[in-house]
Amino acid sequence: MTIHRRAMLAVFAASAATLAMPRLVRAQGTPKFIQPPLPYSDTALSPAIGQQTVQLHYGKHHAAYYANLNRLAQGKDYNDMSLIDVVKKASTIPADQAILNQAGQCYNHELYWDQFKPGGARAPAGALAAKIDSDLEGLAKTKEALIAAGNTVFGSGWAWLVQNGDGKLAITTTPGGNNPVGRGMTPLLGIDVWEHAYYLDFQNRRADHVKAVLDTLVNWDVVAARFKA
Ligand SMILES: [Fe+2]
Numbered sequence: 001m002t003i004h005r006r007a008m009l010a011v012f013a014a015s016a017a018t019l020a021m022p023r024l025v026r027a028q029g030t031p032k033f034i035q036p037p038l039p040y041s042d043t044a045l046s047p048a049i050g051q052q053t054v055q056l057h058y059g060k061h062h063a064a065y066y067a068n069l070n071r072l073a074q075g076k077d078y079n080d081m082s083l084i085d086v087v088k089k090a091s092t093i094p095a096d097q098a099i100l101n102q103a104g105q106c107y108n109h110e111l112y113w114d115q116f117k118p119g120g121a122r123a124p125a126g127a128l129a130a131k132i133d134s135d136l137e138g139l140a141k142t143k144e145a146l147i148a149a150g151n152t153v154f155g156s157g158w159a160w161l162v163q164n165g166d167g168k169l170a171i172t173t174t175p176g177g178n179n180p181v182g183r184g185m186t187p188l189l190g191i192d193v194w195e196h197a198y199y200l201d202f203q204n205r206r207a208d209h210v211k212a213v214l215d216t217l218v219n220w221d222v223v224a225a226r227f228k229a
Pocket residue numbers: 057061109192194196197
């Protein structure tokens with residue numbers, strides 16, 4: 001091969017690599033996990049959850065979990081799974097706690113924002129109401145138990161109304177970004193007790209925040225849709 005021909009081939013290879021690079025960067029940069037839009041305006045939850053809290057909580061905290069999950073899942077099997085399957089699988093693998101933290105918080109907050117959609121029932125009805133009466137001694141006791149559970153979370157975490165594998169309702173908590181699906185439960189209602197959820201509106205009064213959320217924001221039609229009669 002002549003020097004001239006070798007030089008031409010080198011130029012051609014470099015050009016091809018340069019042309020191919022933007023496509024490669026785009027493919028790697030396509031996010032798999034996408035934050036759903038907020039299903040109402042950022043003032044819709046006021047005064048229990050103020051506008052600034054929603055803007056920061058949804059727009060910064062929740063958004064960041066997707067950015068982190070997309071980065072951590074890239075090139076792994078997790079990237080081809082649904083969000084809930086990522087949470088279930090990562091819950092069984094201690095080495096994947098970093099993935100679980102981000103995926104769990106993506107999923108936790110999807111459940112959280114969705115359950116406050118305006119216009120639904122302000123109290124449970126039908127089969128769900130009957131189950132709350134039989135398993136948890138009624139709505140008032142259920143709210144008390146959720147408030148108490150929220151207070152027992154040390155640091156950051158969640159209080160939940162869940163349905164166990166045997167169909168029974170229960171109140172439980174999860175630390176950090178964990179979700180009850182990791183323990184075989186179905187989450188029906190999730191209360192975020194991370195300080196970012198309430199500190200601007202209620203400062204250190206976590207229980208008052210949880211009570212306000214339960215009394216004024218929960219759409220029990222959404223909760224009922226998660227429940228299996
Ligand atoms: Fe949160």
